[in-house]
Amino acid sequence: MAVAEIIPPSRFEALGKLFMKRGFGSPVSVAISVLVFAVLGWIAWSFLDWAVFRAVWRKENVENCGHGGACWAVIDARHRLILFGTYPFDQHWRSTLAALAIVVTVVLSCVPAMWAARRLAVLWIAGFASYYLLMEGSLLGLQQVTTDGWGGLSLTLFLFAAVVLLGMPMGLGLALMRRSQMPVVKWFAVIIIDTIRSLPLVTTLFTAAIVVPLFLPSWLDGDKIWRVIFGFALFFACYQAEVFRGGFQAIPRGQFEAGKALGLGYWSILGRIVLPQVFRHALPSTINMVVVTFKETAIVTIIGFFDILASGKTAFGTADWAPYYIEVYLCVAAIYWVFIFSLGQYGEYLKGRMALAER
Amino acid sequence: MTKFLAVGAILAASLAAPQMAAAQSETVKQIEERGTLLCSGHNGSYFGFVEVNDNNEWKGLDIDLCRALTTAILGDPDKNQIVPLSWAQRFPALQSGDVDLIIKATGWTMGRDTEQGLQFSLPYFFGGAQLMAHGDLGVTEAAELAGGTICVEAGTTIERLVANYLQTENIEHSMVSYESAAELRSAYLANRCDAFAAWGPFLAVLRATEIDNPDAHVILGDQLSAEPIAAAMRQGDEAFVDVVNWMLAALLIAEEEGITSANVDEMAATPPNPRVARLLGAEPGMGERLGMRDSWAREMIAAVGNFGEIYDRNLGKDSPYKLERGLNNLWSHGGVLYAPILD
Numbered sequence: 001m002a003v004a005e006i007i008p009p010s011r012f013e014a015l016g017k018l019f020m021k022r023g024f025g026s027p028v029s030v031a032i033s034v035l036v037f038a039v040l041g042w043i044a045w046s047f048l049d050w051a052v053f054r055a056v057w058r059k060e061n062v063e064n065c066g067h068g069g070a071c072w073a074v075i076d077a078r079h080r081l082i083l084f085g086t087y088p089f090d091q092h093w094r095s096t097l098a099a100l101a102i103v104v105t106v107v108l109s110c111v112p113a114m115w116a117a118r119r120l121a122v123l124w125i126a127g128f129a130s131y132y133l134l135m136e137g138s139l140l141g142l143q144q145v146t147t148d149g150w151g152g153l154s155l156t157l158f159l160f161a162a163v164v165l166l167g168m169p170m171g172l173g174l175a176l177m178r179r180s181q182m183p184v185v186k187w188f189a190v191i192i193i194d195t196i197r198s199l200p201l202v203t204t205l206f207t208a209a210i211v212v213p214l215f216l217p218s219w220l221d222g223d224k225i226w227r228v229i230f231g232f233a234l235f236f237a238c239y240q241a242e243v244f245r246g247g248f249q250a251i252p253r254g255q256f257e258a259g260k261a262l263g264l265g266y267w268s269i270l271g272r273i274v275l276p277q278v279f280r281h282a283l284p285s286t287i288n289m290v291v292v293t294f295k296e297t298a299i300v301t302i303i304g305f306f307d308i309l310a311s312g313k314t315a316f317g318t319a320d321w322a323p324y325y326i327e328v329y330l331c332v333a334a335i336y337w338v339f340i341f342s343l344g345q346y347g348e349y350l351k352g353r354m355a356l357a358e359r
Numbered sequence: 360m361t362k363f364l365a366v367g368a369i370l371a372a373s374l375a376a377p378q379m380a381a382a383q384s385e386t387v388k389q390i391e392e393r394g395t396l397l398c399s400g401h402n403g404s405y406f407g408f409v410e411v412n413d414n415n416e417w418k419g420l421d422i423d424l425c426r427a428l429t430t431a432i433l434g435d436p437d438k439n440q441i442v443p444l445s446w447a448q449r450f451p452a453l454q455s456g457d458v459d460l461i462i463k464a465t466g467w468t469m470g471r472d473t474e475q476g477l478q479f480s481l482p483y484f485f486g487g488a489q490l491m492a493h494g495d496l497g498v499t500e501a502a503e504l505a506g507g508t509i510c511v512e513a514g515t516t517i518e519r520l521v522a523n524y525l526q527t528e529n530i531e532h533s534m535v536s537y538e539s540a541a542e543l544r545s546a547y548l549a550n551r552c553d554a555f556a557a558w559g560p561f562l563a564v565l566r567a568t569e570i571d572n573p574d575a576h577v578i579l580g581d582q583l584s585a586e587p588i589a590a591a592m593r594q595g596d597e598a599f600v601d602v603v604n605w606m607l608a609a610l611l612i613a614e615e616e617g618i619t620s621a622n623v624d625e626m627a628a629t630p631p632n633p634r635v636a637r638l639l640g641a642e643p644g645m646g647e648r649l650g651m652r653d654s655w656a657r658e659m660i661a662a663v664g665n666f667g668e669i670y671d672r673n674l675g676k677d678s679p680y681k682l683e684r685g686l687n688n689l690w691s692h693g694g695v696l697y698a699p700i701l702d
Contacts, residue, residue, distance in 0.1 A: 322406070
């Protein structure tokens with residue numbers, strides 16, 4: 001509220017005045033401000049000088065690299081490797097379309113108009129099926145590409161979306177089981193959640209990828225990628241269950257009792273009274289979990305998947321491009337930033353939307 | 360179920376071993392049924408051995424050996440599938456059948472050979488500690504470094520090897536150790552050391568990739584150690600080990616006899632001696648005894664070349680790394696690579 005009082009109708013003017021007053025009010029502030037701006041300006045200039053003015057952009061000009069400027073030629077030459085991993089070169093359109101299908105699926109799932117169980121189910125099945133059909137290819141009569149060949153950004157997006165979309169319902173299920181009155185169900189959930197949470201993610205994924213096939217019969221093995229997605233989703237679900245539990249605890253018992261008194265059944269109380277509030281309370285931590293999960297997908301490189309970070313490392317993994325690893329890492333960081341920043345902004349939007357309910 | 364059957368088959372095979380001289384390998388049978396050979400790749404890049412080119416295709420010394428084996432078994436170098444694996448994952452992945460064998464810069468150690476249930480092929484590469492020096496010193500071997508400063512990474516086996524070697528050779532020196540490889544590299548580049556010790560192929564990569572003027576640095580000829588790098592396979596399929604060993608042997612014999620990917624057809628048509636005739640399938644014997652085609656070696660050499668060609672393309676003079684053959688030359692050229700006798 002305090003800010004609203006200080007800022008009169010024209011916000012820019014007011015901010016400018018505030019800035020002058022705080023930054024240049026006394027000789028000491030002037031000195032500090034000038035020094036700070038000079039240092040910031042120098043840093044910004046050196047970065048721009050390196051990244052833009054003296055940079056080499058095209059792979060044809062690679063011999064000019066290494067003279068004090070960034071060598072974006074490495075991105076020009078190797079961007080397909082970063083984006084698609086070792087997916088066959090002439091089939092990259094499929095990987096592009098598949099990645100778009102995942103992005104569209106995720107974006108649509110974020111739109112409030114889609115928030116109905118049936119619509120979401122149809123959307124997710126359609127989204128993941130088109131990803132799989134395009135990437136694998138044999139069912140569409142295209143060249144078959146097994147999951148070992150999937151990689152880069154398309155793989156990272158797919159892993160992320162699959163883990164979150166599978167893990168979210170699993171997490172809700174576990175949270176409900178943990179609150180159950182039936183001891184067997186309750187203790188089952190408690191044991192699962194606490195066991196998985198006390199194991200590092202790498203161990204869980206390593207077990208799913210490598211240890212499980214040693215004792216499962218081979219017809220149950222499935223492809224490594226599905227086992228890994230399931231293991232990762234289980235890990236996500238166990239943490240998410242605890243986030244939901246926090247949401248449940250914020251709701252007074254009286255609401256359940258009031259619901260029962262009105263003659264509503266368990267599912268009606270849950271679906272119409274409790275869950276909407278649980279989601280609202282759990283939202284900030286949920287967004288945290290989702291963002292962390294996006295970044296954690298990079299761990300799959302340990303079990304031999306070519307996610308975007310691994311394919312980035314491979315991009316500078318030949319003698320020609322080895323000196324330009326900073327450029328590759330910056331490019332990969334920028335891609336991560338775009339996705340995670342968008343997720344964060346969406347979280348802000350959701351918070352604003354849900355704040356309406358509190359008025 | 361198939362796993363249990365496989366175990367059963369292996370047990371039965373070991374009981375019936377004496378009569379099994381020419382039986383086909385279980386693994387080769389599976390590869391033929393599948394139509395692809397599953398090889399190990401890397402979850403990234405291991406310079407010179409496993410890399411990805413600008414067209415998103417795998418390349419490198421280890422990849423070329425996989426292509427050679429694919430041609431030998433299936434007759435087409437592209438019928439393989441490179442499964443990206445991390446270092447930690449490679450042995451479990453082999454045991455669970457995700458790959459048919461591991462060709463991935465893997466050293467032959469006693470622990471792996473015994474406790475881990477692996478068996479190794481003939482070594483195809485020897486890597487060991489070597490020294491790199493500034494070119495303007497004009498040195499070519501360690502003895503000329505007398506009185507100089509040698510830098511190593513602290514606490515590594517390299518440190519001990521260098522100390523041992525220089526002491527045995529009675530070379531006066533002072534040794535400086537650095538905590539990290541990055542510090543070591545910058546100390547060397549800042550001329551604080553005359554020479555620096557590390558794994559040979561690593562030095563070659565470093566020289567080719569991170570040093571502005573690669574020609575100003577010399578990797579000295581002294582080999583301070585030699586660790587054999589070999590292909591690793593699951594225990595219990597001796598016939599498959601035979602196939603892999605003779606794949607490597609054929610590449611080496613081809614180099615000894617001067618057979619290259621360019622002249623292989625000519626050599627097969629008019630073999631200069633009986634050994635070449637047998638190797639290239641002009642005379643029978645090469646295929647039947649391994650349960651394969653008589654022409655497998657000819658097709659393989661046509662597809663990937665002989666061992667020297669593979670080495671030069673990926674690590675040697677035709678690659679950016681320019682790593683001398685050294686130990687990895689044929690015995691007749693001062694190296695330690697040799698092929699078993701082709702009778």
